[in-house]
Amino acid sequence: MSLxxxxxxxxxxxxxxxxxxxxxxxxxxxxxxxxxxxxxGKSVTMKVxxxxxxxxxxxxxxxxxxxxxxxxxxxxxxxxxxxxxxRQLFGKLxxxxxxxxxxxxxxxxxxxxxxxxxxxxxERFPLLADRRTQQxxxxxxxEQAMLAIGRALASDPQVLLVDEPSxxxxxxxxxxxxxxxxxxxSEGMTIVLVEQNITFGFRLVDRAAVMQSGRVVYxxxxxxxxxxxxxxxxxxxxxxxxxxxxxxxxxxxxxTTKRAKGVRR
Amino acid sequence: MMRWLTPYRxxxxxxxxxxxxxPKLTASAMPGLLPGSTSITLAxxxxxxIAGLSLNLLLGYAGQISLGHAALLGVGAFAASVVVDxxxxxxxxxxxxxxxxxxxxxxxxxxxxxxxRGLYLALATMVFGLxxxxxxxxxxVFTRGSAGVEVPRRLWGDRILVDPAIFLSMVLLMLLxxxxxxxxxxxxxxxxxxxxxxxxxxAAQAFAIDVTRYKLLAFVLAGAIAGLGxxxxxxxxxLVNSDVFPLDLSxxxxxxxxxxxxxxxxxxxxxxxxxxxxxxxPSFLRGYDLVLAAAIVLYNIVRLPTGLAGLVDHLxxxxxxxxxxDEGSEEMPKMPEFAAVFHEDPSDVLxxxxxxxxxxxxxxxxxxxxxxxVSLGVKPGTVxxxxxxxxxGKSTLFNAxSGFVAMDGGTVSxxxxxxxxxxxxxxxxMGMGRTFQQVGLARDLSVRENMLLAQHQHAxxxxxxxxxxxxxxxxIEDTLGTKADxxxxxxxxxxxxxxxxxxxxxxxxxxxxxxxxxxxxxKLLMLDEPTxxxxxxxxxxxxERLAALRDDHGQxxxxxxxxxxLVLDLCDYVYVLNAGRLLAEGSPSALGxxxxxxxxxxxxxxA
Numbered sequence: 001m002s003l004x005x006x007x008x009x010x011x012x013x014x015x016x017x018x019x020x021x022x023x024x025x026x027x028x029x030x031x032x033x034x035x036x037x038x039x040x041g042k043s044v045t046m047k048v049x050x051x052x053x054x055x056x057x058x059x060x061x062x063x064x065x066x067x068x069x070x071x072x073x074x075x076x077x078x079x080x081x082x083x084x085x086x087r088q089l090f091g092k093l094x095x096x097x098x099x100x101x102x103x104x105x106x107x108x109x110x111x112x113x114x115x116x117x118x119x120x121x122x123e124r125f126p127l128l129a130d131r132r133t134q135q136x137x138x139x140x141x142x143e144q145a146m147l148a149i150g151r152a153l154a155s156d157p158q159v160l161l162v163d164e165p166s167x168x169x170x171x172x173x174x175x176x177x178x179x180x181x182x183x184x185x186s187e188g189m190t191i192v193l194v195e196q197n198i199t200f201g202f203r204l205v206d207r208a209a210v211m212q213s214g215r216v217v218y219x220x221x222x223x224x225x226x227x228x229x230x231x232x233x234x235x236x237x238x239x240x241x242x243x244x245x246x247x248x249x250x251x252x253x254x255x256t257t258k259r260a261k262g263v264r265r
Numbered sequence: 266m267m268r269w270l271t272p273y274r275x276x277x278x279x280x281x282x283x284x285x286x287x288p289k290l291t292a293s294a295m296p297g298l299l300p301g302s303t304s305i306t307l308a309x310x311x312x313x314x315i316a317g318l319s320l321n322l323l324l325g326y327a328g329q330i331s332l333g334h335a336a337l338l339g340v341g342a343f344a345a346s347v348v349v350d351x352x353x354x355x356x357x358x359x360x361x362x363x364x365x366x367x368x369x370x371x372x373x374x375x376x377x378x379x380x381x382r383g384l385y386l387a388l389a390t391m392v393f394g395l396x397x398x399x400x401x402x403x404x405x406v407f408t409r410g411s412a413g414v415e416v417p418r419r420l421w422g423d424r425i426l427v428d429p430a431i432f433l434s435m436v437l438l439m440l441l442x443x444x445x446x447x448x449x450x451x452x453x454x455x456x457x458x459x460x461x462x463x464x465x466x467x468a469a470q471a472f473a474i475d476v477t478r479y480k481l482l483a484f485v486l487a488g489a490i491a492g493l494g495x496x497x498x499x500x501x502x503x504l505v506n507s508d509v510f511p512l513d514l515s516x517x518x519x520x521x522x523x524x525x526x527x528x529x530x531x532x533x534x535x536x537x538x539x540x541x542x543x544x545x546x547p548s549f550l551r552g553y554d555l556v557l558a559a560a561i562v563l564y565n566i567v568r569l570p571t572g573l574a575g576l577v578d579h580l581x582x583x584x585x586x587x588x589x590x591d592e593g594s595e596e597m598p599k600m601p602e603f604a605a606v607f608h609e610d611p612s613d614v615l616x617x618x619x620x621x622x623x624x625x626x627x628x629x630x631x632x633x634x635x636x637x638x639v640s641l642g643v644k645p646g647t648v649x650x651x652x653x654x655x656x657x658g659k660s661t662l663f664n665a666x667s668g669f670v671a672m673d674g675g676t677v678s679x680x681x682x683x684x685x686x687x688x689x690x691x692x693x694x695m696g697m698g699r700t701f702q703q704v705g706l707a708r709d710l711s712v713r714e715n716m717l718l719a720q721h722q723h724a725x726x727x728x729x730x731x732x733x734x735x736x737x738x739x740x741i742e743d744t745l746g747t748k749a750d751x752x753x754x755x756x757x758x759x760x761x762x763x764x765x766x767x768x769x770x771x772x773x774x775x776x777x778x779x780x781x782x783x784x785x786x787x788k789l790l791m792l793d794e795p796t797x798x799x800x801x802x803x804x805x806x807x808x809e810r811l812a813a814l815r816d817d818h819g820q821x822x823x824x825x826x827x828x829x830x831l832v833l834d835l836c837d838y839v840y841v842l843n844a845g846r847l848l849a850e851g852s853p854s855a856l857g858x859x860x861x862x863x864x865x866x867x868x869x870x871x872a
Contacts, residue, residue, distance in 0.1 A: 170827050
């Protein structure tokens with residue numbers, strides 16, 4: 001069942017058009033990675049999904065409803081959680097205040113539910129529970145990334161829209177962030193990811209869409225993608241190409257073993 | 266045709282045309298043009314349009330609000346009265362004098378603006394306006410209190426100008442002069458510096474723009490124009506006292522700018538004239554004019570934050586959008602080419618000594634020691650990297666070196682000179698060029714304008730020359746423009762040179778920023794996470810380009826970077842920072858052999 005669908009979406013700024021008809025389809029419980037060169041329109045696509053940039057043409061549907069003209073806050077209420085490149089935590093507020101802000105899209109009367117969700121977040125990230133009263137701005141980079149994910153989860157979302165979680169983070173921290181996302185994915189969370197770090201990006205997602213000049217030019221299950229074509233579209237050189245190969249081979253192998261198991265069963 | 270019509274020539278043409286056409290136009294056509302309005306009401310409206318342009322320059326370009334503009338008009342009007350009424354001088358002299366006095370008074374308002382921002386500046390200027398109205402503008406010596414003073418339209422000696430149509434043509438001519446000056450401001454380094462102030466004061470300093478100086482210059486220019494507008498206003502109404510310049514008038518001028526479109530010359534002028542004409546309302550609306558005005562303002566703020574000019578832009582964009590565009594078929598961007606920048610001989614950098622020496626640098630924020638006793642150096646022609654986990658103090662160290670953060674201890678010397686507490690813009694002028702984690706460009710300006718902006722210190726003309734756009738200014742601007750186009754072509758960004766930087770993707774902005782900093786021809790290029798947000802291919806290419814800059818042009822580079830493979834590949838020397846302290850330093854190969862350090866602080870992804 002398709003949870004989120006983009007049909008021929010166009011968007012732009014002023015007289016220029018950035019997205020020239022983007023089609024994407026995200027099924028419930030799946031994860032989609034959007035890749036591409038700088039300026040291909042990846043972040044704009046995410047913003048159109050979240051409602052932060054209006055679509056000029058086409059249709060965005062979410063949970064079988066047309067949300068093309070819905071405000072960002074109403075989309076959040078329907079279960080979209082958007083994590084921007086800049087993370088945008090409230091540095092002067094405490095960890096628990098930041099998390100409670102995440103719950104603000106849940107229904108006011110539903111105190112019970114909010115409490116449950118927040119408790120779930122702290123259970124998942126005990127470190128955040130320990131730092132509850134600390135100012136978000138005083139957390140380390142990794143803890144801030146954790147808080148950003150925690151705050152997104154506090155809205156009890158149906159889909160996580162994650163725009164470049166690795167930007168500006170030290171490698172060790174990127175590792176742990178993707179660990180958290182990986183856990184979420186295996187628990188069945190639907191994830192849409194924009195990521196420049198090929199290794200981490202292709203390791204996390206089930207499906208990949210490659211964008212070029214505002215269009216999706218190549219799409220498929222990660223294990224079935226033509227690595228050479230992806231490398232060419234992403235313009236990766238020798239060094240990165242070998243890394244991409246490694247990841248793709250890993251995923252292909254995982255896919256065949258999974259299939260083999262399925263057959264045996 | 267376009268080549269022939271240089272800004273210099275178009276200015277002269279406009280003035281000549283204005284002198285030739287305006288008097289005839291006002292004398293013959295005016296009464297029939299706008300029924301019900303006399304030449305004098307029109308002259309008042311035009312004088313207020315000049316006041317609107319004054320505030321537009323201050324608020325729209327430089328981003329400094331003033332709620333005390335009526336006081337500046339008042340000062341101008343009374344100054345004019347002193348010349349024509351008391352000294353029996355000609356009114357042209359009175360206008361010049363009013364502009365001078367207006368500039369001087371505005372300089373006084375500008376001083377608090379160096380410290381105040383936003384709401385506080387609005388309050389301070391408002392209080393200034395009220396105080397002026399209650400004190401100086403009521404001072405019997407100058408203004409004969411509430412009785413007021415006359416502002417006769419004296420041509421010279423005993424000749425008084427009686428024909429209001431001729432007066433109107435003179436006022437229109439003055440509007441034209443202000444218009445041209447305003448246009449000159451916008452197309453020279455003055456306007457670029459103003460707009461950079463509005464957008465990003467911090468980054469402005471990194472482009473060697475002296476923020477203090479340009480803020481004051483904005484106030485002085487706005488004051489001169491407002492003084493002139495006040496004088497014309499005084500001449501138009503003939504008799505002025507302090508009640509003519511209440512707070513209400515200041516607010517009206519603010520409305521002109523907001524409804525016309527902040528920073529949009531023609532929108533502001535049109536709205537100022539229209540709102541000042543007090544048109545006859547149809548009978549059923551009479552008495553409701555304030556309600557109507559309030560409704561327009563509210564609608565404007567809610568639905569049209571960019572004002573009338575913004576509305577026109579929007580309509581034009583809608584039309585442009587329906588045309589097929591070739592943007593979609595754009596090919597893969599070229600690898601960025603930065604090397605086109607250099608017009609300087611690399612040999613004028615010290616070769617035998619270290620270019621940058623930091624000794625024992627410490628920066629504390631409250632109890633937190635963000636940078637603790639760090640020493641490092643950069644030799645000319647080398648690339649030096651700083652790595653370390655988030656929150657290690659890397660960016661703070663950068664800010665201390667470039668002067669944005671005061672150090673609590675230690676010294677920085679650059680190019681053989683100790684820097685002490687030198688201001689950031691002065692360090693930039695010495696040849697420290699830096700980028701910021703949050704891209705330090707003017708988002709509302711186009712890529713090309715940002716490239717011009719970056720060459721601020723290479724725009725070797727004075728402010729006065731810029732205001733009249735002399736021939737030499739034109740020549741220098743042409744050179745800067747050629748350079749800017751080269752840089753943009755080097756990036757492969759020619760197709761969106763005219764796009765506002767804010768509309769580019771994050772990675773593209775980062776590349777534009779690096780090219781812009783290179784346009785300052787820095788002796789030391791300081792990059793704060795240059796590959797953050799770059800596609801892997803672009804990051805790889807950037808690494809190669811930086812290496813080429815070093816190898817082919819002797820460029821010295823200091824960079825903060827999380828992309829460890831890139832750092833190890835590119836850098837000649839690396840410092841590892843953790844919790845504000847230097848943890849290790851050495852050549853990449855030495856550090857690479859010490860995986861304990863790398864894995865402990867950077868994780869397994871290093872390999």
